[in-house]
Amino acid sequence: MQTAHDYDVVVIGAGPAGEGAAMKLSKEGKKVAIVDARGQVGGNCTHVGTIPSKALRQTVFNIMRYQRDVMFQRVGELRNVPLSQVLARAHTIIEQQVAVHSRFYDRNEVDVYYGQAHFVDAQHLSIKTREGGTELLSFASAVLATGSRPYHPEDIDFSHPRVFDSDKILTLDYPVHKLIIYGAGVIGCEYASIFVGLGYKVDLINTQVQLLSYLDDEIADALSYYLRELGVLIRHQEQYERVETFDDCVVLHLKSGKKIKADAILWCNGRTGNTDNLALEAVGLQANSRGQITVDQQYKTAIPHIFAAGDVIGWPSLASAAYDQGRCAAAHILGVADTPRVEDVPTGIYTIPEISSLGKTEKQLTEERVPYEVGQAFFRHLARAQITGETVGMLKILFHRETLAILGIHCFGNNAAEIVHIGQAIMQQKNGGNTLRYFANTTFNYPTMAEAYRVAALNGLNRLF
Template sequence: LKVSAKSTDEELLTAPFIVIATGSRPRRPEEIPFNDVTICDSDSILSTEVIPKSMIVMGGGVIGCEYASMFAAYGIKVTLFDTRNDLLRFVDQEIVQALIYHMRTNGVTMRLGEQLDKVTTDERGRAVTTLQSGKTVVTDVLLFAMGRIANIDMLNLAAAGITPDKMGQLKVNEHYQTEVPHIYAAGDVIGFPALASTSMEQGRLACCHAFNVAQSTLPKVLPYGIYTIPEISTVGKSEEELTKEGVPYEIGRAFYKEIARGQIVGDLEGLLKLTFNRVTLELLGVHIIGDGATELVHIGQAVLTYGGKVDFFVHNVFNYPTLAECYRTAALDGINRLARP
């Protein structure tokens, strides 16, 4: 492995195993005239020195939604643009609709299902976004957050016998080995889910395999945390997935306003939702929006991982007052639905 930098001479490194974990960077298409002041990506926006009065966020994925809700909380007039008709497709849509409600309440304008025509700047340096529908959005700042690119273009992978796929990502097996067995890859460079938590575990498992250390595999049940305002966390199957798979399911809901801790912290609109098999009562999914969602989800993750049933929450006692009580309330709600004629 040859390593070179502007400040040092070229250095040759050797090792029996190599792990490629170079991460990713924001995609910057040529048709977007980035100047990193008024037209930024999700990295350069962090260096802004002036809080703008208006902003358009291009991209309705995790990063776009996080930034849109964050800047809206500052009182900035935010427009959220995406070519798709819905946000966060991998999240239970009831939770997504709750997020959309909160974002609109905070003044976010949605421009979904639109196609981009061009991006320019006016005489005042403001970003001018023209859509194919004829709409024009003029804002102080444009934040482009539509995709990321794996940091592999400077690695000369062809010299090592490795060929990226069509998405510019590296193909790996269950042990995170590339097509060259002693070279492993983990994290954003191998694609979905591209989370910090899963990437760290992928790297650990790759090293364990390389040095013949006893290991498991990456869990099939993974939690997702989305740091919007309010935050979202989800683990397991959504209603949409269960419907598509033809699984007989039921849901149970608990609203924070029903829970003493929700009233104490002032979150009266939070929601914890369970999906479970209506025949076996097996817990299938946990979906949360509200204060502490990314912490609260781990209780459900543990029950899911061990194949637990929804009545686990009914037959156990939770500290009072805590948001964890939502699990018991949601489980009771779901089981009561089964008893209805």
């Protein structure tokens, strides 16, 4: 057998979960290697997911913002330009992120290998390098953090230039007037708001009864309303039958009998774990039908010395959660038995406007027969929102009528993903610190969006009797 490079831990995948695990392990003195098939660190998050899509969203948001200002009407000329031009800033940010994270590995003496990894046995990993050679690594423990990719139904030709998934869409290099987005989950809704902001006609096909049904109903309804206000045509409870492709268009055939013609289609219906090339059978592991790995409360797989974290284990499939899951898995490898599993993760949805939430929804509290009340602050009433012109949205606090404990924070509007963390910090307080009184009795800078917490708290207290 080829001579192996010996490591305490080998991490497969250099996205947020892999980085979280590798950094913690190396800082605790372990000899760590990280392997990534892409050829650059950062994972899908940096290269085709969170970073480029959010950078694209920010550019589109800036265009929309200035279009509302009569002083900047010429910005409207940017509409309907090829996506590659709008993405120029995103590519710069990707390069910056790769450089930053590469320095992290160098500084912490983590060995980085680029190539496709697969298990030889329960203690060895073989890497087919991008140069065509092979490397053999031995390990005492391993962390699977290979992420996920868009799910591809077998009957759809994703090699066609007018058929895209959420990775490929970032290579769109021709003008589009009408776009079909199939799948109205987080990614579908985000791209719907982005492309309608660029002046495209967008048909958003939702297989469910409503958008993002796990959100608080009021927030989900607000998202539907404002997407429609932007010009998105939402079609609920639809299922595809087939996709017909032509040189100059695509036609989506739905099981309801509808036929929708557009310049291109973006498929956003589900994701698949990147496990098919790992030779899991060599270590006695098996992925489910969506390529995902089952783990226990310690992120341990069925093989005690092999752990998994991030998108490859499924829900919640968020970069923020993945990083913490990787750190948690590393803690258990290190023997820190009381490390808690990553729970209570805030939802951040980067539509235009943003959505972020944490805790219970009104529907959940009603079903659980919890006596709750609601405090609301509408952004249109806040001086800061009026100054910036971003008056769409609201902050909603759900709290216990008797103890005033905060049970849920739901925010819809510009910078919602930032605003929610103020509520998150108070919700985490112990010994009676998590109550609405904090927001009612605390002085906030004026004018700020944070002031929404004081307004919502007083609004909620006024509902009590």
